[in-house]
Amino acid sequence: MSAIADNLQAIRSRIAQAARLAGRSPDSVALLAVSKTKPLADIVAAAAAGQTAFGENYVQEGVEKVLATAVDRKLEWHFIGPLQSNKSRLVAEHFDWVHTIDRLKIAERLSAQRPANLPPLNVCVQVNVSGEASKSGCRPDETAALCRAVATLPGLRLRGLMTIPEPTDDPQAQRLPFRQLRDLHEQLRADGLPLDTLSMGMSHDLEAAIAEGATLVRIGTAIFGERNYA
Numbered sequence: 001m002s003a004i005a006d007n008l009q010a011i012r013s014r015i016a017q018a019a020r021l022a023g024r025s026p027d028s029v030a031l032l033a034v035s036k037t038k039p040l041a042d043i044v045a046a047a048a049a050g051q052t053a054f055g056e057n058y059v060q061e062g063v064e065k066v067l068a069t070a071v072d073r074k075l076e077w078h079f080i081g082p083l084q085s086n087k088s089r090l091v092a093e094h095f096d097w098v099h100t101i102d103r104l105k106i107a108e109r110l111s112a113q114r115p116a117n118l119p120p121l122n123v124c125v126q127v128n129v130s131g132e133a134s135k136s137g138c139r140p141d142e143t144a145a146l147c148r149a150v151a152t153l154p155g156l157r158l159r160g161l162m163t164i165p166e167p168t169d170d171p172q173a174q175r176l177p178f179r180q181l182r183d184l185h186e187q188l189r190a191d192g193l194p195l196d197t198l199s200m201g202m203s204h205d206l207e208a209a210i211a212e213g214a215t216l217v218r219i220g221t222a223i224f225g226e227r228n229y230a
């Protein structure tokens with residue numbers, strides 16, 4: 001087996017174990033393999049080991065990988081990076097999901113630019129639960145209004161919420177922002193929004209995220225190794 005296949009196996013075990021500890025079915029947590037900065041060969045190796053959903057952060061790099069893999073197999077592509085208006089068309093045309101909706105303007109553009117022959121683009125609203133000024137994501141108190149507006153856009157299908165908390169090694173501290181996102185998710189569902197996705201948890205905190213109800217974890221380093229941005 002390749003190192004990537006081994007890593008995927010280990011991550012699947014971590015997910016299953018965390019789910020069992022939380023009294024949840026392992027199938028209730030989807031695995032998104034975050035392949036940003038990694039070569040096509042790594043994606044091919046992961047796909048050969050059964051991985052179907054991949055996440056990318058940079059539009060140009062992501063689109064190249066979508067196109068390069070499209071001939072051989074149908075992979076599912078998630079855009080999980082900050083999205084600028086001038087790049088939205090490429091994302092609307094090539095991706096299946098966007099996790100980083102944080103303002104109505106970008107959602108409206110994606111909806112208008114989604115090709116009519118494709119199903120609606122699945123989207124999550126990104127929430128900045130830890131509240132630092134520098135980070136992307138809408139404020140918790142803006143989330144309900146943004147979700148309601150996004151839910152009306154014909155080219156999009158609102159699926160849920162996403163967050164990237166401040167990194168910390170303390171497992172109890174890791175759970176707090178995930179719990180806040182889950183609470184928000186539950187409120188919105190109680191208000192009638194049909195959300196089924198909580199996109200939270202990365203290589204270092206997936207156990208905490210699953211304990212708090214994550215339905216999709218975004219894992220890069222633990223599958224593909226450290227990233228080299230040089």
Ligand SMILES: *Cc1c(COP(=O)(O)O)cnc(C)c1O
Binds near residue numbers: 080164219
């Ligand atoms: C890079 C990235 C990940 C993966 O992080 P790892 O710590 O490498 O698992 C997950 N989510 C987002 C939004 C990212 O940008």
